[in-house]
Amino acid sequence: MKIAVTGSSGKLGRVxxxxxxxxxxxxxxxxxxxxxxxxxxxRLDCSDFGAVIGALxxxxxxxxxxxxxxxxxxxxMPGATADEEAFxxxxxxxxxxxxxxxxxxxxxxxxxxxxxxxxxxxxxxxxFAPITEAHPLKPNWxxxxxxxxxxxxxAQFVRWHPAMAITSLRFSNVYAPEDYAAIPAIQADxxxxxxxxxxxxxxxxxxxxxxxxxxxxHTGHRALIIAAADNVAGQDSRALMAEHxxxxxxxxxxxxxxSLLSSAAAREAIGHAPSRSWRTRCGAAQAT
Numbered sequence: 001m002k003i004a005v006t007g008s009s010g011k012l013g014r015v016x017x018x019x020x021x022x023x024x025x026x027x028x029x030x031x032x033x034x035x036x037x038x039x040x041x042x043r044l045d046c047s048d049f050g051a052v053i054g055a056l057x058x059x060x061x062x063x064x065x066x067x068x069x070x071x072x073x074x075x076x077m078p079g080a081t082a083d084e085e086a087f088x089x090x091x092x093x094x095x096x097x098x099x100x101x102x103x104x105x106x107x108x109x110x111x112x113x114x115x116x117x118x119x120x121x122x123x124x125x126x127x128f129a130p131i132t133e134a135h136p137l138k139p140n141w142x143x144x145x146x147x148x149x150x151x152x153x154x155a156q157f158v159r160w161h162p163a164m165a166i167t168s169l170r171f172s173n174v175y176a177p178e179d180y181a182a183i184p185a186i187q188a189d190x191x192x193x194x195x196x197x198x199x200x201x202x203x204x205x206x207x208x209x210x211x212x213x214x215x216x217x218h219t220g221h222r223a224l225i226i227a228a229a230d231n232v233a234g235q236d237s238r239a240l241m242a243e244h245x246x247x248x249x250x251x252x253x254x255x256x257x258x259s260l261l262s263s264a265a266a267r268e269a270i271g272h273a274p275s276r277s278w279r280t281r282c283g284a285a286q287a288t
Contacts, residue, residue, distance in 0.1 A: 002026045002065055003214060004056055004106075006046055006097065007072030009033045011176050012112070012206050016070060019207040020214075028066075030055055031073065046073045046093035053100040066104075068214050071097045071111035075143065078116065083142035090146035098157045102164060110213040113151055113168040113223060115261060116144035121195035125245045129197065130237075130254060130262040133170075133223060154221045165220065167213040167270075172199035172227035172261050174206050180281045183232065190233040194244045197260035198231035202276035212270040222269060227261035229274045 003020055007013040008029025020027040030044035044055050056066060074093050075086040094111060101109050118131055119138035127135060139145040147170075154166040173196060186193050209226045231237055237258050241248055254260075266272040 001067040001214065002028070003068045003070055004028055004030060004066045005070045005072065006030045006044065006093075007074065007112075009041055010072060010076060012171070012174050012203055012210075013072045015176075015203045015207040016072065016210045019204070019211050020070075023211055023215075025211075025214075027070075028059065044073075046071075046096055047089055049096045049100065052093075052096040053103065056097075056100045056104055056106060066106050068108035068110070069097060069101050069106055070210055070214060071109060072210075073097075074112070074146075078141045078143040087142040087146045090143070091149050094146075094150040095153055098153055098166070102157055102161045107161075107163045108165050108214065109154075110167045110169065110210055111150065111154075113170045114144060114147040115170050115172045115196060115199060115225065115227070116141060117148045117151070117170065118225075118261075120144065122197070122245070125248050126197070128249045128251070129241055129245070129260045130251060130258070131197065131225070131260065132262045133225060133265050151221070151223055158219070158221045163219065165216075165218050166222075167216070168221065168223040169206075169209055169213060169266075170223060170225045171206055171209075172196065172201045172225070174203050175200050175278075175281075176203045177281065180278060183234075183278050183282050186232055187234045190235060190240060191244065193232060194240075198233040198237075198240060199227045199259060199261040200232045200278070201227050201274065202281065205272075205274040205276050209266060209270070209272045212272050216270045218269075224266040224269060224272075225261055225263055226266055226272065227259050227263050227274065228277060229259055229263070230257045230277050230279075231259055232278055233257075234278070 009031040
């Protein structure tokens with residue numbers, strides 16, 4: 001496929017570009033920032049609709065006729081900028097990408113939603129764990145609200161354009177190689193990460209989820225949680241919940257250090273099976 005990747009210079013975007021190209025896809029990167037990994041990047045501000053529809057219409061004789069869009073551009077996390085600016089950039093950029101794709105007949109869009117819409121930082125405990133897509137959506141930040149509205153927009157765009165397929169990937173905290181240096185501090189004080197139920201996802205697994213969602217065949221909108229198979233605390237998940245969220249009902253089959261953010265739906269829908277863990281990324285010394 002010919003795939004337009006917005007946010008291609010970001011933490012996940014640069015890995016997604018590599019994964020897509022390795023799988024034989026022709027990926028073109030779009031970002032406000034130049035690539036730091038060698039691939040050419042087309043400058044694009046996704047909050048400018050004219051620029052977005054122009055870019056997706058075609059850059060040159062090669063980068064045109066896109067079959068799909070992977071939309072990763074936007075403010076990447078709460079606190080990265082003022083709440084109002086994060087809301088404006090993320091909501092407008094997502095609308096512009098959906099609208100431009102629909103107008104141009106690009107029927108497949110995969111985009112980065114977020115675990116934050118599930119109720120993070122859980123000042124109000126989750127209703128059950130592991131959390132699945134059935135959990136109520138409770139955005140508590142403007143950033144999370146922008147992601148919820150993105151999913152709502154996706155549902156309406158596929159209603160307006162029945163041939164479209166939009167997949168919202170609710171990524172947990174994406175970990176690049178340099179992020180694993182923080183693991184010892186987290187494991188020394190697990191309370192510091194209860195805000196997302198000790199969830200994370202390796203950037204390579206997140207990029208694989210992007211590829212699988214792009215390659216899948218479906219129509220309509222679907223939202224999928226994307227998280228590692230284990231928790232980042234390195235402790236028994238039931239024990240963590242008993243200490244920090246003692247009133248939350250737990251699934252009968254929860255065992256060991258299994259993630260409290262379930263990727264079971266992603267496995268069923270797109271064949272995504274996260275395989276990377278902090279244990280292998282950090283080395284055996286930290287696994288004991």
